[in-house]
Amino acid sequence: MRAFLKISSLLLFLFFLGACSSVQVTTDYDQKVNFDHYQSFAFYKPGIDQAKISDLDKRRILKAIEKELTAKGLQKKKSADLLISIFTKTKENVNIYQNNFGYGWGFSPFYGSHWHNTVSRETEGTLFIDLVDRESMELVWQGIGEGPLSKDRETKIERIQEIVHEILKKYPPEK
Numbered sequence: 001m002r003a004f005l006k007i008s009s010l011l012l013f014l015f016f017l018g019a020c021s022s023v024q025v026t027t028d029y030d031q032k033v034n035f036d037h038y039q040s041f042a043f044y045k046p047g048i049d050q051a052k053i054s055d056l057d058k059r060r061i062l063k064a065i066e067k068e069l070t071a072k073g074l075q076k077k078k079s080a081d082l083l084i085s086i087f088t089k090t091k092e093n094v095n096i097y098q099n100n101f102g103y104g105w106g107f108s109p110f111y112g113s114h115w116h117n118t119v120s121r122e123t124e125g126t127l128f129i130d131l132v133d134r135e136s137m138e139l140v141w142q143g144i145g146e147g148p149l150s151k152d153r154e155t156k157i158e159r160i161q162e163i164v165h166e167i168l169k170k171y172p173p174e175k
Contacts, residue, residue, distance in 0.1 A: 023147040023166040027173065033133070033140045035172035040080035041069050044132060047085030060157055061086055064164035065129065072171070080134060087128040090149065125149040129167050143167035 029035075043062055051058060065084060066076055074082070096117060124146065131141040145163040150156045 023145045023163050025143065025145050025166050025170060027141070027143045027167075027170045029141040029173045030138070035141070038074065038081040038131075038172075040075045040077040041082040041084055041131075042076065042078060042080035042134075044083040044085040047083075047087070047130065051086050051088050053088050057156075057160065058086075060160045061088075061127065061164060064161045065168065067161075068164055068168040072168070082140075083132040083134050083137075085130040085132060087130070088125065090123055090125045092123050123149045123151075125163075127163055127167065129164070131171070141171060141173065143170055 043065075048058060048062070053061075062084075065086075069084075070076065125148075126144060126146045129143045129145075130139055132138065133140045145167040147159070147163060150159055
């Protein structure tokens, strides 16, 4: 019984550790661009319209981007230096864990052991934030954040804000 409790505690700890995983962020940018001259931004509607998520989530993402960029000193304007576009994708991960909890020294059915399977499903989302120079219409910076998503509304809103924050922490790129 003690072994069962220890194993159960370990599995519970690993489950919560996995649930608290952080956002994985990567960025890329044009090294020839001077990011100091960008003072304003606007959302690029044709690009945003192509994102395959609900309009509610689009607005949540755009609101989070606006909050992060204005905190960095950029202003939202109709005729801006930078155009912001987003792209999203999701995938579902299915994990099957097979555990053997025995009541004796062996794994034989004669010792009373049994198999226990656990199936978990997790939706992982990827958010691309593209910054395009309005004058040249060329991509100058891209941030990509990847992490688990939630179906719960409140948790989803917090998760969107966290993902956007983690991505835009890397803008402007360090020289």
